[in-house]
Amino acid sequence: MKKVGMVLLMGLVSWGAWADEMDDLERILGTEADVKITLGAGMLGIAKMFTKDDKEAQAVLSGLKDLSINVYELSDAVDVVDVSDWMADNVKRLAKNGVHEIVRVVEGDERVHILAKVDGTLLSELSIMVFEAGDEFVYIKMDGDIDVAKIREVTGSFDVNINGLDALSMNL
Numbered sequence: 001m002k003k004v005g006m007v008l009l010m011g012l013v014s015w016g017a018w019a020d021e022m023d024d025l026e027r028i029l030g031t032e033a034d035v036k037i038t039l040g041a042g043m044l045g046i047a048k049m050f051t052k053d054d055k056e057a058q059a060v061l062s063g064l065k066d067l068s069i070n071v072y073e074l075s076d077a078v079d080v081v082d083v084s085d086w087m088a089d090n091v092k093r094l095a096k097n098g099v100h101e102i103v104r105v106v107e108g109d110e111r112v113h114i115l116a117k118v119d120g121t122l123l124s125e126l127s128i129m130v131f132e133a134g135d136e137f138v139y140i141k142m143d144g145d146i147d148v149a150k151i152r153e154v155t156g157s158f159d160v161n162i163n164g165l166d167a168l169s170m171n172l
Helices: 002-029 041-050 055-062 080-096 148-157
Strands: 035-039 064-073 100-107 110-119 122-132 136-147
Touching: 002 064, 002 080, 002 136, 035 041, 041 055, 041 064, 055 064, 055 136, 080 100, 080 110, 080 122, 136 148
Parallel strands: none
Antiparallel strands: 035 064, 064 136, 100 110, 110 122, 122 136
16 A cells, blocks of 8 residues: 555656646746647557557557647747756756756757657657747657657658668667
């Protein structure tokens, strides 16, 4: 019984940190998400049911525990420095928990950060942040195990070419 209580407590602390993180982001952006998709274990279970005949989709979904997608439409009044500072602070906070920045692109007022815990070709605790000043901010968080090889199979079936994925080595 103590183990169950401890797991619940850890979940509440994690959820509280995520809520605080999102509150800070929305304060800086000056808006709430225009698109907000949150899929927990129950909804992901339903998605797995609807894709039971699609082996590739099942392979990707099988490792996911939670998925959250937030898209914010931005005005030109959003301070690029504030957003950049929030993103840098978030990267540092995640790094303290063993999450590594695997992609960073900074080009003018555009920023992309992709972070995850990496074990061979398995990614977990994946976070994707995309910011373009005056346009939008996209924040995607996935909890669970995502196999890069499975992503390649799924994107291949949709004729999506991810250059260099075959040669990608992510042993950090």
